[in-house]
Amino acid sequence: MTSEPKNSLQLCTRCILPETFPGISFDKEGVCNHCRREEKALAKSPEKKASYRDRLDTLIADIKGKFPAYDAVMAYSGGKDSSYTLKLLKERYGLRILAVTFDNHFVSPMAWENISTVTDALSVDHMSFRPPWTVAKAMFTRTAQEDIFPAPTLLRASAVCTACIGLVKNIVLKSALEMSVPMVAFGWSPGQAPIQSAIMKTNPGLTKQSMKALKNAFPEGMADEMGQYFIPDAYFEKFKDSFPYNVHPLAFFDYDEEAIKEELKAMGWQAPSDTDTNSTNCLLNAFANQCHIQRHRFHPYVREIANMVRQGVMTREEGIEKIYSDQNHEMVEYAKERLGL
Numbered sequence: 606m607t608s609e610p611k612n613s614l615q616l617c618t619r620c621i622l623p624e625t626f627p628g629i630s631f632d633k634e635g636v637c638n639h640c641r642r643e644e645k646a647l648a649k650s651p652e653k654k655a656s657y658r659d660r661l662d663t664l665i666a667d668i669k670g671k672f673p674a675y676d677a678v679m680a681y682s683g684g685k686d687s688s689y690t691l692k693l694l695k696e697r698y699g700l701r702i703l704a705v706t707f708d709n710h711f712v713s714p715m716a717w718e719n720i721s722t723v724t725d726a727l728s729v730d731h732m733s734f735r736p737p738w739t740v741a742k743a744m745f746t747r748t749a750q751e752d753i754f755p756a757p758t759l760l761r762a763s764a765v766c767t768a769c770i771g772l773v774k775n776i777v778l779k780s781a782l783e784m785s786v787p788m789v790a791f792g793w794s795p796g797q798a799p800i801q802s803a804i805m806k807t808n809p810g811l812t813k814q815s816m817k818a819l820k821n822a823f824p825e826g827m828a829d830e831m832g833q834y835f836i837p838d839a840y841f842e843k844f845k846d847s848f849p850y851n852v853h854p855l856a857f858f859d860y861d862e863e864a865i866k867e868e869l870k871a872m873g874w875q876a877p878s879d880t881d882t883n884s885t886n887c888l889l890n891a892f893a894n895q896c897h898i899q900r901h902r903f904h905p906y907v908r909e910i911a912n913m914v915r916q917g918v919m920t921r922e923e924g925i926e927k928i929y930s931d932q933n934h935e936m937v938e939y940a941k942e943r944l945g946l
């Protein structure tokens with residue numbers, strides 16, 4: 606039995622996108638325009654994934670051991686996807702990896718435990734970076750109340766997450782540039798980022814543009830205070846020939862959430878009981894989701910989860926359960942209280 610959401614929104618009969626998702630339309634069979642558009646690409650997906658695995662093999666053969674400090678910097682949250690990516694890069698390729706955690710002040714205690722357990726089990730160096738609470742609080746209070754980013758961004762993530770992830774990307778890239786590391790790895794799920802961008806050399810010009818866009822979205826005073834979290838202007842010239850590759854391998858490796866959790870548990874990783882259904886590491890996520898749903902009438906993870914349902918890496922029932930359950934009330938209240946909202 607499929608459990609349709611209680612609020613009786615019309616959902617795509619294939620992928621779970623709701624009628625409230627901007628620009629959506631449904632055909633006679635109730636299948637959405639996104640599903641129809643993806644049909645051809647999905648049919649070719651197995652060959653495409655195989656070709657990306659070959660590309661990663663080639664890239665790694667090219668860079669491994671040839672740079673002074675590390676082969677890769679990994680944006681590491683302690684959640685299941687980034688833990689699994691770290692394991693894959695370490696065990697399959699034997700890379701020298703520096704795992705970097707952005708401490709946004711809402712990393713769950715269990716995530717911290719998992720971070721230590723996994724980096725120890727894999728014998729990987731780890732570093733965390735924490736802006737002071739005043740900065741984190743100002744950033745999250747603002748983005749919880751206002752969509753400061755352009756509309757297309759908000760189809761993919763809440764304003765709170767967009768702000769946080771924007772800083773994560775800058776901090777890992779900055780670390781890679783400063784330490785001459787040729788690769789930056791992310792644990793994006795196969796629904797979060799398209800395969801086309803799964804192995805990509807970063808470009809100083811484009812990076813500068815997207816960083817400026819992020820910076821400009823913040824109110825002036827706040828952006829000034831956050832200056833040191835962005836790539837300094839001088840770096841775009843100074844390091845112009847050594848911008849790293851960005852990779853997110855889960856776009857092209859087999860992905861099965863339960864199998865991933867089992868593999869991680871064998872290393873001592875524990876599924877947190879203190880977070881919501883969409884995050885295994887962040888205590889702010891449930892509140893961020895609720896703010897977004899109230900403002901936009903669709904869940905900020907629905908696009909990602911719909912992509913995974915469409916790709917067949919998650920069942921439609923699991924997707925509905927993740928997206929159309931109420932946010933955990935206690936967690937929402939916890940985050941609100943800490944932010945003083």
Ligand SMILES: [Zn+2]
Nearest residue numbers: 617620637640
């Ligand atoms: Zn659909």
